Amino acid sequence: MNQIVTQNSPKTADAQTTAHAKNTVVTTEQPTEQAFYDFYLEEHQNMACRRLHFAGSSFGLLGLAKSIKNRSPKPLLKGIAAGYACAWVGHFFFEKNEPASFKFPLKSFASDFRMYGDVLRGNLSLKDRKYDRARKTQ
Numbered sequence: 509m510n511q512i513v514t515q516n517s518p519k520t521a522d523a524q525t526t527a528h529a530k531n532t533v534v535t536t537e538q539p540t541e542q543a544f545y546d547f548y549l550e551e552h553q554n555m556a557c558r559r560l561h562f563a564g565s566s567f568g569l570l571g572l573a574k575s576i577k578n579r580s581p582k583p584l585l586k587g588i589a590a591g592y593a594c595a596w597v598g599h600f601f602f603e604k605n606e607p608a609s610f611k612f613p614l615k616s617f618a619s620d621f622r623m624y625g626d627v628l629r630g631n632l633s634l635k636d637r638k639y640d641r642a643r644k645t646q
Contacts, residue, residue, distance in 0.1 A: 544612070548619040549632075549642065551608055557598030558627070559634050564594030565624045595620070 552558050571587015592609075599607045609616040626632040626642045633639035 541615075541618075544615050545619050545622060548608060548616065548623065551599075551605055552603065552623065553637060554598070554603045555634060555636065557603040558623075558632070560594040560598035560602070561620060562624060562627055562634060564591035564598075565620055567591045567594065 552561065568587040568591035571583045571585070571590070574583035574587070575581055595609070596607055599605055607616070608619070623632060627634060631640070631642035
């Protein structure tokens with residue numbers, strides 16, 4: 509049986525340690541934006557939930573536009589309430605999970621509009637996940 513024994517010089521060991529450190533995932537309390545978005549998409553696999561999120565975000569944007577037009581905060585508040593109502597119905601009744609906004613409200617809000625944009629650009633489907641192009645990064 510042939511055995512190859514290699515000894516690491518200090519320079520080689522440092523390079524291996526650096527390479528290992530680059531491949532090691534460091535867990536933090538606040539995940540990176542892409543990691544959180546990947547998590548967010550995992551929490552939105554059900555098409556009814558995605559559709560409700562899309563409708564809710566649309567209500568929120570319509571409320572914002574109407575608030576600006578009318579110079580009144582009421583339509584914005586109604587749009588936000590309708591948006592969250594749609595999203596939470598999607599989670600509790602279809603996705604059957606807890607909305608990420610309960611633990612990460614700002615990142616969830618940003619990810620929701622990123623998901624909205626991905627749907628508009630055709631990267632995420634509201635018909636079937638097999639048509640999704642916004643997949644996890646390698």
